[in-house]
Amino acid sequence: MGIESVALATPSRRAGAKLVVEGVSKRFGGGEDVVQALQPIDLAVGAGEFVTIVGPSGCGKSTLLNIVAGFETPTTGRAVLDGRLIGAPGPERGVVFQQGALFTWMSVMDNVAFGPRALGKSVTEAREIAGKYIELVGLTAFAKRYPYELSGGMQQRVGIARALANEPEVLLMDEPFAALDQQTRELLQEEIRAIWRRTAKTILWITHSIEEALFLATHVVVMTARPGRIKAAFACGFSREADPLVATTPAFAEAKRTIVALLRRESLEAQRQEAVN
Ligand SMILES: Nc1ncnc2c1ncn2[C@@H]1O[C@H](COP(=O)(O)OP(=O)(O)OP(=O)(O)O)[C@@H](O)[C@H]1O
Ligand SMILES: [Mg+2]
Incomplete structure (x- = not known):
């Protein structure tokens, strides 16, 4: 199986979802220093789903995760877990930050x-x-x-x-493997998949590695350059447990191509913005 385009906030997905992000946007600062980090984002994550998020640097991924973690408040919209508004951190949400x-x-x-x-x-x-x-x-x-x-x-x-x-029931991971070497990274990816299969945790996982995003996830979300919004989302079912060489399959190569192409345009846009700012 390859990847398949999906809408992640349809009414039916929202109805059964564990975590719902509704119209969440974020603006930092004010006056001349204002930064619009996120445009309104809608996302529904079902219990036991493993959602990976990729997007250019500075597009608001950490901001989105921090809102779900309860460390930041959204400028508009809301994040809801099991029907309860998220307003603060809680032990049912485990967070691993981008920096220790x-x-x-x-x-x-x-x-x-x-x-x-x-x-x-x-x-x-x-x-x-x-x-x-x-x-x-x-x-x-x-x-x-x-x-x-x-x-x-x-x-x-x-x-x-x-x-x-x-x-925790929900794991919020901000590029947890970014600092690891390839071998350790792959071993820990397999551990995380095993833990996820055993415990059916709901996971939101940010990464810059497209391969990691594809290996781990039930769904991959691609964000645009800042101010970030969801550009595309895919259902995805690659598993190294089933096939250790899955990365060498044509379906995997095709999926990678699709995401690289989407991200390339966004990264160029992000670079352009940084040059202006
Ligand atoms: N506390 C803050 N105050 C002001 N601006 C902020 C704050 N946190 C983030 N930003 C800005 O919001 C934008 C999004 O930042 P964020 O950290 O969410 O990006 P990111 O997608 O996680 O990037 P990276 O991939 O580099 O980690 C950036 O322009 C950043 O400068
Ligand atoms: Mg970040």
């Missing part, structure tokens, strides 16, 4: 155990949960280290373990 947001004064173990502790688990239980996720991201040997003792990619893996340790 670890507690620098805590060890890897304490960083990852922090969420379970905050949710009322005992120290022993929290450490047990944390240990499981630290192992999953391959950092057991570094559990006692502090963030400054780790490489950027390792810090990012701690961030992933920390988000997973809360066992």
Whole structure:
């Protein structure tokens, strides 16, 4: 199977959706310094869907994710999770930021155990949960280290373990693998797919890697240059579990081509804007 164009905010998708983004736009600053980061965006994400978002740098991807996370408020529109308006962060939404947001004064173990502790688990239980996720991201040997003792990619893996340790229903991931080498990235992609299949989490995942977007997702969203809006969306069903060599298939190459072509125009536009600003 290849990719198939879909509308992601039809009334029927909205009706059953776990996460609904309705007319969400965002403007930063005012006067001469005003930046329109997002044009109104509509998106409905069903429970258990894995939605990846690609778009040129600066098009508002992180802004959109931060609105869903509850760290930013939209200028217009609203984001709704399970029928409740999102107004603040919550433990049912696990976030991994584009740049590490670890507690620098805590060890890897304490960083990852922090969420379970905050949710009322005992120290022993929290450490047990944390240990499981630290192992999953391959950092057991570094559990006692502090963030400054780790490489950027390792810090990012701690961030992933920390988000997973809360066992959130929804994972919001902002380019979590950007700093990783190709091998680690592929291994962790497979881990994430396995976790997703096992736990049926709902995932919103930003990436600059078109291959990653295609491998991971049930749906791929392509955004325009800033002010970002949704340019196209596709249902997609490539899986390395089923075929480790799926990236070599003509269907995959064709899907990649479609998305590269869409993004190329947008990236040129983004460059042009940056040259003007
Ligand atoms: N807190 C803020 N105050 C002012 N402007 C902001 C703020 N956050 C983001 N912006 C602006 O909003 C626009 C979108 O930023 P955003 O970080 O969402 O882009 P992005 O798509 O995540 O880019 P990248 O791919 O480079 O991470 C940019 O022009 C940025 O300068
Ligand atoms: Mg970003």
